[in-house]
Amino acid sequence: MVKHVSELPTPRARIADVAREAGVSKAAVSFAFNSPERLKAQTAERIRKVATELGYRPHPVARMLTAGSTATIGILSPNPLAQMFANPFFALFAEGVATVTEDRGFGLLFISPLHGSLERAMARATVDGVIVIGLDREHPQVVESIRRVGLPTVLVDAPAWPEHGAIGVDDTAGALGAARHLLQLGHRDLLILSMPSEAQNSAGAETGSVMDRRMHGYRLALDEYEVELGADHVRQAPATFEGGEAAFLRAWEDGLRPTGVLSMSDAAAAGVLQAARHLGLNVPGDLSIVGFDDLPLTRFTDPPLTTVHQPVRRKGEEAARMLLRALSPENGRAGEHRVLETRLVVRRSTAPPGTGVRR
Amino acid sequence: MVKHVSELPTPRARIADVAREAGVSKAAVSFAFNSPERLKAQTAERIRKVATELGYRPHPVARMLTAGSTATIGILSPNPLAQMFANPFFALFAEGVATVTEDRGFGLLFISPLHGSLERAMARATVDGVIVIGLDREHPQVVESIRRVGLPTVLVDAPAWPEHGAIGVDDTAGALGAARHLLQLGHRDLLILSMPSEAQNSAGAETGSVMDRRMHGYRLALDEYEVELGADHVRQAPATFEGGEAAFLRAWEDGLRPTGVLSMSDAAAAGVLQAARHLGLNVPGDLSIVGFDDLPLTRFTDPPLTTVHQPVRRKGEEAARMLLRALSPENGRAGEHRVLETRLVVRRSTAPPGTGVRR
């Protein structure tokens, strides 16, 4: 490889440069910044002056190495980061995390699979602990690899893991309430929009994924009302506007004419709203829709969305607090586990099945 | 300090532990992972086996130190992170950045002021380069401190800085189009919602902040139509739902009865929509609203929002690409500068001033 004669970008000043220039030892330079009381005031001052002239800034990585901590926490997701940011739920969650980490002087690193391998990404991540979100049954080896790196961890919305902290919401109750609401209104032909995942696990209500728990809640309500649900009445839709829109249109093309939609995400529900408008359906006259999450955007949809509220931001805050607690030396107990409440928020996207579907 | 007898969390295995256990040198262990061809296949295999048993994972910070790079890029903002995430614009931008960084195997670190000091936050950030967003005239010393740490930098939506890359959109033209649209429809009494910032700089159209440039565009249109604008017809509103809602309600209380609102952010515009509904105003019958950004949510508001489109996600992508280019050894020229286009998207929140304001 050819070496350029003049490397224009001046190589950054190291501590040895400052020491030489100021005629002192490396230790003195370090003291000048970190323990000035160990130096004659005048010397410390002189060293700092030289440092400023040279544009010296202690190399953060080197500092981390000796400090033994990174003052950074990671938010880890098995899904591509771009996909995460496309989901408003995630931004809200991150907002919650950020409020507490920022306050405590921690940086925030987003970790996503590196060339498809979360394991590799984890190995490279310079963090003191991680908050894991978006985990799914389909990622059992992910949890395992997380456990192996031995970093303090808080799991969000995931099957509890004894040695780690965990935080979630009562998904089953929330979904139950949502389904009951539609059934009470008289709906009998429902479409359920789940989120993408591997095979369904109808058994594990409490041990499975978010989707399992919500589905379980829906099913409980359906059973109460003795309503049968065809297999093609449960569809997968990514938690995005486009995902919900496409899923509903496809169902419609397949000949389904539900009077009510239960969506596991507000984002997809908003997409359904869009699709309904496109099909000339009146909401809630022809079609009722219940979302999940209660994101800020639900107040601006047309009509405002009936949805299951969950304290997303607070979930982020609590997760961060829990993790920071696990990081502190006095180390509160490890396997803390919290479940926050959900509640149905009725707005204007639901009504009794009414004027019927056109066409 | 009392030392506990049994430190339950096993101290993580270091390379020396693996070396001792496998009966080889540290170098051999390193080779086993990074240059296996330098070892007898059988030896390398044995070392890796021992490493796995011990749960050894090379310390990422130590690795960074010798590698001289962090494989991480920073997104830096002078505003609190929580505030950033509350703005959907930011999530969209981050999405763009994430698509390219993720693809190239880079991590993403969010940097915000540490105890109020961005300088300190920068000093601590372990990144190879930074993308700066949300910068403002009010943060001149920020740019200076960024320059001092000497990290490759790309400035987004900020006054161009010769030695760094920069990317933005044609704010002036976008704002001009938005204002012309309302004026053409016949509106004469307008309310402008700017974003929070220090004193206005009416002079610098091209050198100032995003707000300056947009305001300049608005003013150009107003001048064309010879419309005067009272000082209290320009309000500050944070780029959030709540910000826009509160700002419009306050203006209303102050006795203002505009027929059209020009908002510098879609988020605030959506808030105005909310406020209008609250006040019993029909949009666009009684009040027309034009936003800025064209976020996905504009399609779901009631009514869908007329707004100035800017390619937010692409801005993120381009910023990331530009930065990565600056990081690569062959180092494309540094001071690259790009300006992307804006265009007005007319939806249903604008109409001629019509039925008049109720009450």
Add this chain to the structure above:
DNA sequence: AGAGTTTGCTAAACCGGTTTGCTAAACCGG
């Protein structure tokens, strides 16, 4: 003036890896 203390700074070890230079053993051809 000499012993004891304090002040001010330095040399060296350390954090946990990677990489270079080198040596000893194994291998090769003649």
Add this chain to the structure above:
DNA sequence: CCGGTTTAGCAAACCGGTTTAGCAAACTCT
């Protein structure tokens, strides 16, 4: 069987800081 080349692995230097132990000079006290 010997000199030359490969192969396999090690010791030590290095990345850029922080921290501990310790030394010399200055200061205090009697």
